[in-house]
Amino acid sequence: MSRGDFREGLRGGFPIMLAASPFGALFGALAVDNGFSIADAVFMSATVYAGASQMVGIELFGSNVQPWLVVLSVFAVNFRHVLYSASLAKHIRHFSFAQKLIAFFLLVDPQYAETEQRGERGLPVTFAWYAGFGVVIYVPWLINTLIGAIFGQLIGDPKAIGLDVLLPIYFLGLVMSFRTRDRFLPIVAVSAVASVAAMHFVGSPWHVSIGALAGIVLAACMPPKRPAIEAHAVEKEA
């Protein structure tokens, strides 16, 4: 491991860590609000390590959705990582097996974006650099979760201080971050109508699977304008 590369990675990941910090704290506070203990919240941040899907997980857990559907939803929200790891293959082929296992664990959106960019620019993607970049985001993510969870436990009624509105707005922001994708509007419109109707006629939690399925089926029925796995924009995740 080269120490210089590791330090360069730390420096590169630092601003991203700062940007993600409020979301770590927000996750901690909302997790406690949804029935997690402080330790559960930190445990989830440490093992899942994917902000958006963690929010989805606590939201569905809090509304007593069946466990398999919670896991499926987490899987669905994280599905974009399949594209990341496929696209990253050419840059990390020289990692050892153990290094690859660690690299995949740390593969959050900014980690992918930065590694891809570095590879495209012809700079060496060393494991030391990759690990430095990952660690400086991962460790504070846990600390911020802890701080948020401790804070969350001090709050009596989350509605009185407006916490209940944060998750829907957070998810709205995520949906909007996909708006440059092909067929964004029809997919979102169909999923929105289907989920609202399913909520009314079938009830929670089926609105998630029914609504999502409607949008996905529509997308499959509309032939894509352009192919290319590399054309995917990197979503902002926090």
Next chain:
Amino acid sequence: MDAQHLDLLYLIVAAAVATYVTRFGGYVLITQLKYIPPRIESALNAVPAAVLTTLVAPAFVYGGMDVAAAMLVAFVIGLRFSTLRMLLVGWTAVMAIRHLIM
């Protein structure tokens, strides 16, 4: 530790495994598979927006007037600014509605 809490821990571990699968799955696929049918790719591409929409739309319709108003304000902010800005402004809006108007 009671059984209910143990269930939650299992749930978190399962979510972690599912996430890890997505993170190495693409690498394994790309080294095996050279071609993804366009319809499949189009469907996969739609997954995140479709799933997340189902968490937004019902909250907007059934969450009450105050939540809907805050979400509308946040939406307008989101056209230009970051998610963090959306959260701040949306939160301010809902607090103003609850404590000043309602």
